[in-house]
Amino acid sequence: MSYAYLFKYIIIGDTGVGKSCLLLQFTDKRFQPVHDLTIGVEFGARMITIDNKPIKLQIWDTAGQESFRSITRSYYRGAAGALLVYDITRRETFNHLTSWLEDARQHANSNMTIMLIGNKCDLAHRRAVSTEEGEQFAKENGLVFMETSAKTAQNVEDAFINTAAKIYQKIEEGIFDVSNESYGIKVGYSTWTASGGTGGGNTSAQSGGCCS
Amino acid sequence: MGGQSGPTMDSGDFFDQSEFVPSSKSNAPSKPVQDRSSSSSGNEAGKMVVGNGSPDSYKVVFIKDNVSVHPTQNASERISGRLRLIKQGASLFMTWIPYTVQGAARRGTSIMKSTEKDRNLYTIRAVSLAEMRSIRRHTPPFGLQYVIIVLTSGLAFPPLYFHTGGVREFLSTLRNHALLVRSNDDSNVYLVNDVQDPLQRSLTSLELTEVTPVSVITPAAEPPPVVTKEDDVEPVPEESITSSSMHTSVYRQGVRREASREIINVLEKFSMVTKFARDTTAHLFGESRFLGNSEMDLDRAPMRLRNDDASKSNIEFQTLNRPQESNSDGKEAVAKGEDETHRRLTGVEKEKIERGEKEKKEEKEEKKKSAEEEAATNVGTFELVDGTQNDSPALVWGRARPPPLGHEEWATFLDSEGRVVDPKALKKRVFHGGVEPNLRPELWKFLLGHYKFDSTYAEREALVALKREEYKVLQTQWKTVSEDQARRFAKFRERKHRVEKDVVRTDRTIPFYEGDDNKNVDILRDILVTYSFYNFDLGYCQGMSDLLSPILHVVVEESEAFWCFAALMERMAPNFHRDQAGMQAQLSAVSKLVQLLDNPLHDYFKQNDCLNYFFCFRWILICFKREFDYNDVLRLWEVLWSHYLSEHFHLYMCVAILKRHRRKIMDEQMEFDTLLKFINELSGHIELESTLRDTEALCLFAGEKGTACIPPGTPPSLPVVEVDAFPMSL
Ligand SMILES: Nc1nc2c(ncn2[C@@H]2O[C@H](COP(=O)(O)OP(=O)(O)OP(=O)(O)O)[C@@H](O)[C@H]2O)c(=O)[nH]1
Numbered sequence: 006m007s008y009a010y011l012f013k014y015i016i017i018g019d020t021g022v023g024k025s026c027l028l029l030q031f032t033d034k035r036f037q038p039v040h041d042l043t044i045g046v047e048f049g050a051r052m053i054t055i056d057n058k059p060i061k062l063q064i065w066d067t068a069g070q071e072s073f074r075s076i077t078r079s080y081y082r083g084a085a086g087a088l089l090v091y092d093i094t095r096r097e098t099f100n101h102l103t104s105w106l107e108d109a110r111q112h113a114n115s116n117m118t119i120m121l122i123g124n125k126c127d128l129a130h131r132r133a134v135s136t137e138e139g140e141q142f143a144k145e146n147g148l149v150f151m152e153t154s155a156k157t158a159q160n161v162e163d164a165f166i167n168t169a170a171k172i173y174q175k176i177e178e179g180i181f182d183v184s185n186e187s188y189g190i191k192v193g194y195s196t197w198t199a200s201g202g203t204g205g206g207n208t209s210a211q212s213g214g215c216c217s
Numbered sequence: 218m219g220g221q222s223g224p225t226m227d228s229g230d231f232f233d234q235s236e237f238v239p240s241s242k243s244n245a246p247s248k249p250v251q252d253r254s255s256s257s258s259g260n261e262a263g264k265m266v267v268g269n270g271s272p273d274s275y276k277v278v279f280i281k282d283n284v285s286v287h288p289t290q291n292a293s294e295r296i297s298g299r300l301r302l303i304k305q306g307a308s309l310f311m312t313w314i315p316y317t318v319q320g321a322a323r324r325g326t327s328i329m330k331s332t333e334k335d336r337n338l339y340t341i342r343a344v345s346l347a348e349m350r351s352i353r354r355h356t357p358p359f360g361l362q363y364v365i366i367v368l369t370s371g372l373a374f375p376p377l378y379f380h381t382g383g384v385r386e387f388l389s390t391l392r393n394h395a396l397l398v399r400s401n402d403d404s405n406v407y408l409v410n411d412v413q414d415p416l417q418r419s420l421t422s423l424e425l426t427e428v429t430p431v432s433v434i435t436p437a438a439e440p441p442p443v444v445t446k447e448d449d450v451e452p453v454p455e456e457s458i459t460s461s462s463m464h465t466s467v468y469r470q471g472v473r474r475e476a477s478r479e480i481i482n483v484l485e486k487f488s489m490v491t492k493f494a495r496d497t498t499a500h501l502f503g504e505s506r507f508l509g510n511s512e513m514d515l516d517r518a519p520m521r522l523r524n525d526d527a528s529k530s531n532i533e534f535q536t537l538n539r540p541q542e543s544n545s546d547g548k549e550a551v552a553k554g555e556d557e558t559h560r561r562l563t564g565v566e567k568e569k570i571e572r573g574e575k576e577k578k579e580e581k582e583e584k585k586k587s588a589e590e591e592a593a594t595n596v597g598t599f600e601l602v603d604g605t606q607n608d609s610p611a612l613v614w615g616r617a618r619p620p621p622l623g624h625e626e627w628a629t630f631l632d633s634e635g636r637v638v639d640p641k642a643l644k645k646r647v648f649h650g651g652v653e654p655n656l657r658p659e660l661w662k663f664l665l666g667h668y669k670f671d672s673t674y675a676e677r678e679a680l681v682a683l684k685r686e687e688y689k690v691l692q693t694q695w696k697t698v699s700e701d702q703a704r705r706f707a708k709f710r711e712r713k714h715r716v717e718k719d720v721v722r723t724d725r726t727i728p729f730y731e732g733d734d735n736k737n738v739d740i741l742r743d744i745l746v747t748y749s750f751y752n753f754d755l756g757y758c759q760g761m762s763d764l765l766s767p768i769l770h771v772v773v774e775e776s777e778a779f780w781c782f783a784a785l786m787e788r789m790a791p792n793f794h795r796d797q798a799g800m801q802a803q804l805s806a807v808s809k810l811v812q813l814l815d816n817p818l819h820d821y822f823k824q825n826d827c828l829n830y831f832f833c834f835r836w837i838l839i840c841f842k843r844e845f846d847y848n849d850v851l852r853l854w855e856v857l858w859s860h861y862l863s864e865h866f867h868l869y870m871c872v873a874i875l876k877r878h879r880r881k882i883m884d885e886q887m888e889f890d891t892l893l894k895f896i897n898e899l900s901g902h903i904e905l906e907s908t909l910r911d912t913e914a915l916c917l918f919a920g921e922k923g924t925a926c927i928p929p930g931t932p933p934s935l936p937v938v939e940v941d942a943f944p945m946s947l
C-alpha cells in the first residue's frame with residue numbers, strides 16, 4: 006500500500022498499563038482483555054490520513070517490565086513518536102514516568118514527539134492519579150497529554166492521530182530531514198519527497214480531533 | 218577427481234583448477250553454452266548414437282562442472298563430473314560424465330581403484346528428456362543443492378550434487394526446452410512432460426519392489442555400455458567428447474508406467490545415497506575430522522548404495538560421532554575421532570594438509586564473492602540413507618521421526634525397582650522421537666531433573682510425599698499473610714500483583730486456561746507466587762508464566778508442577794536476572810555460532826549493526842514458547858530437555874532458523890528494525906520438524922568448534938559450582 010509518509014511509533018510505560026490493548030484498539034478497534042503479556046516487542050500498523058495525505062503508522066509495542074529495559078532501549082532508535090503510558094488506577098506507574106522519560110530522551114532522537122497517556126480512564130472509581138496531575142506532568146516536560154481507555158476506545162484514535170499530526174507539522178516546518186531515516190520517518194511515493202523540509206503547501210495538519 | 222591424495226583429496230577436488238574451468242567461471246551462474254556445433258547423427262528417439270560425419274548438429278545448451286554423485290557418505294568417494302544438456306534437433310539429452318582416473322593419475326594423484334568401476338556405473342551417457350518423469354530440487358538451507366531425477370521407467374538416478382550451485386540455471390534451461398510443470402503437491406518437484414491423466418497413474422506394490430537405482434541395476438540388466446574412449450580421457454575440452462558416447466545406458470522396462478507422486482517419493486528414497494560432503498567453508502569445522510574420514514576410508518572397500526550396506530556406513534559414521542556414555546552431549550566422541558585421525562596421519566600427510574590449508578586460504582580470498590553466494594548451501598552436510606536405524610545419531614534429512622516413546626517401551630528402560638538403567642539411551646530416544654502425551658507427566662519429571670534417573674519407585678514415591686509437604690509449607694508462608702499485614706507489606710503486594718496481572722495474560726486461549734474464574738489460572742498464580750518466596754532473590758519475572766504454563770498443563774498436580782518448574786529454573790534462572798548476563802551470554806553464543814556456521818550472514822549482521830542479536834531475545838528467553846503452537850512447544854521442550862546432543866541445542870536452533878531465512882534477510886537488506894519485525898512475524902510460521910532436523914545437522918556438524926562458541930556456565934547449563942566460593946553477598 007502506498008503512503009506519503011511512514012512514521013515509526015513506540016509505546017512505552019510500565020507493565021500492565023495497557024500498551025498492548027491500546028495498540029489493538031487502534032489497529033483492530035477491539036478490546037481483548039486476554040491478550041498475552043508482551044515479551045520483547047510486538048508490532049502493529051495502520052493507515053491514517055492527515056492533510057489528505059495517507060500516512061502509515063508502524064507501531065512498536067514494547068515490554069514494560071523493568072528487567073527488559075536494556076532490550077527495549079534499543080527499540081527507541083529511529084522512532085518519530087512515542088506514547089508514554091501510565092495507568093490512572095496505579096500510582097506507581099505514574100511515579101515511574103520520570104525514568105521512562107529519561108530513557109526516551111537518552112535513547113531516542115531529540116525531536117521525537119512524545120504523547121503522555123493516562124490509560125484505563127474507564128475505571129474512574131479506582132482512579133489513583135488525577136487528570137490535573139497528568140496535565141501538570143505533561144506541561145512540565147513539554148508533552149502532549151490525554152486520558153484514554155483501551156476498553157471503551159475513548160480518545161485512543163486521537164492519541165495516535167494527534168501524535169502523527171504533530172510529527173507531520175514538524176515535517177512541514179522543516180524540523181526533520183526526512184531523507185534521514187533515523188528520525189523514524191520514511192517518505193513514501195516520490196511525489197512527496199519534495200514536500201519534505203520547507204516545501205510549501207498548507208500546514209493545516211490537524212485531523213480534527215480534540216487535543217490536550 | 219581430486220588433485221591430491223589422501224586427506225586433502227576432497228578439498229583438492231574442489232580447488233584444483235586445472236581440472237575445471239577457472240573458478241571464477243565455475244562459480245558464476247552457469248549460462249547455457251553455445252557450443253561449436255559439430256556433426257552428429259541421431260538414432261531412434263531416446264537412444265542416440267552419434268557418429269562422425271553425421272549431418273545433424275547438436276548444441277550444448279547447458280554445462281556445469283563439479284556436479285557429483287556421492288556413492289557413500291565419505292567425501293573421498295565423491296565422484297565429480299560434468300553435467301550437460303545437449304540439444305539435438307527437437308530432443309534434449311542430459312549427460313553426466315565423471316572426470317577420469319587417468320586424468321587424475323596423470324597429475325600424480327592416486328585414486329581408489331574401486332571408484333573407477335563406480336564411475337562407469339554412475340555415468341549418465343545420455344538420457345532423453347522424454348524419459349524423465351520428474352525432477353526434484355533439493356536446496357537444503359545448509360548443504361549442497363542437489364537434484365534427483367526419476368525416469369518414467371520407474372528408475373531414479375542417484376542425487377546429483379551441484380558443488381558450485383547452478384540448480385536453478387539447470388532447471389530454467391530445461392524449462393526452455395521441455396514442458397516442466399511444478400507439482401501441486403510439492404513445489405520442489407518438477408514434472409517433466411506430465412500427462413495429467415489420473416487414470417493412468419497407478420500405485421502398486423509391484424512397481425515399488427521393482428524400483429532400483431539406475432546405477433546399480435544397469436550393468437546387470439543390460440549389456441554394459443560401450444566404454445568409450447572419453448571415459449579415459451580428461452573431459453575438459455568440450456570437443457574431446459564426441460557425441461558417440463551419448464548412447465543411453467538407462468535400463469528400460471518393457472512397459473512404461475505412469476509413476477504417481479507417491480512413487481516418486483519412494484523412488485527418490487531409493488536413490489538417496491549417503492554422503493558426507495564438505496565445502497569451501499569446511500575449514501571452519503575442523504579439518505582433521507573431515508580429513509580423517511577420508512583417510513580412514515582409504516583402506517576400506519567402498520560402500521555402495523544398498524539398503525543393507527547403508528547400515529554399514531552408518532556404523533562407520535557412528536564411530537566418529539557416537540556420543541560416549543560418559544558424556545552427555547557427544548563432544549568427546551568427536552574429539553576422540555579427531556585424535557585417532559591425528560595418530561594415523563603421517564608427518565608427510567600433515568604437511569600436506571597444512572599446505573593445502575594455506576592454499577585454501579588464498580583461494581578463499583579470491584572466492585570470497587562466490588563463496589558468499591554459495592555459503593547458504595555450502596556448509597557441508599551429511600545425509601544418510603532413509604529408513605536406516607532410528608537410533609542413528611546422524612542426521613537424516615527426510616527421515617521420518619520415530620514414534621514418540623510410549624508406556625510399554627518406557628517400561629523397558631526401567632529395572633525391576635524402577636531405576637532408569639541407561640539414561641543416555643533414554644535421552645537419545647526422547648531427543649529423536651519425543652514422548653507420548655500420556656507419558657509426559659512422568660517423563661518430564663525425569664527430564665527436568667525433579668526425579669533422579671537412578672531413583673527407585675519407592676524413592677520417588679517418598680520424594681513426592683516429602684515435596685508435597687515442603688510445597689505446602691512454602692505456600693503457607695504467603696497464603697497466611699493477612700490483609701492487615703499485607704497493607705504494611707508493599708513488597709509482597711507488589712510481587713503478588715505482578716504475578717496476578719500476568720497469569721491472566723498467559724495462554725488464555727488454550728482450553729486448559731480458558732474462561733473466567735479458571736482454576737488453573739489460580740494454580741498458575743499460586744505456583745508463581747510460591748516460587749517467588751522459594752527463590753526470593755529472583756522473585757517473579759515476566760516470561761516465567763510462559764515457562765510454567767506448559768509444565769502445569771502436562772503435570773497437572775500442583776506441587777509436582779511446582780517442583781518441576783523449580784528444577785527448570787535451576788537452569789533457566791539466569792535468563793531472568795536483572796543484569797541480563799545470562800541472556801547476553803546466550804545471545805553472544807548465538808553470534809559466535811553464526812560466525813562459525815554462516816560467516817557471510819555474520820558479516821551482514823555486523824555491517825547492519827545487528828550483532829546484539831536482540832531479535833533472538835524472545836526465542837531464547839522462553840525457549841521458543843511463543844514461536845510455535847502449544848503442542849509443538851511440548852514436543853520441542855522435550856527435545857531441548859533431553860540435552861542429548863547439546864545442552865544448548867536451542868542456540869543452534871536460532872542459527873538454523875536464521876540460516877533458513879538468510880537469503881531473504883540479505884536480499885531485502887534488512888536492518889535492525891526490519892529484521893526484528895521479520896523475526897517476530899515468523900512466529901507461528903516455523904515448521905518444527907524440519908527445523909529440528911536442520912538444528913541437529915548443524916549441531917553435529919559444528920562439533921567441537923560449536924561447543925567452543927559457548928562458554929561453560931552459559932544457561933541453561935547448571936551453574937558452575939565453585940567449591941570455595943564465598944557466599945554471594947545479598
Ligand atoms: N478497564 C481497563 N482495563 C484495561 C485497559 N487497558 C488494558 N486493560 C487491562 O490491563 C491489563 C494489561 O493490559 P496490557 O495491554 O496487556 O498491558 P501492557 O502495558 O501491554 O503490559 P506489558 O505487555 O506487560 O508491558 C489487561 O489485562 C487488560 O485487560 C483499559 O483501558 N481499561
Ligand SMILES: [Mg+2]
Pocket residue numbers: 024025026041042043066067068
Ligand atoms: Mg503488552
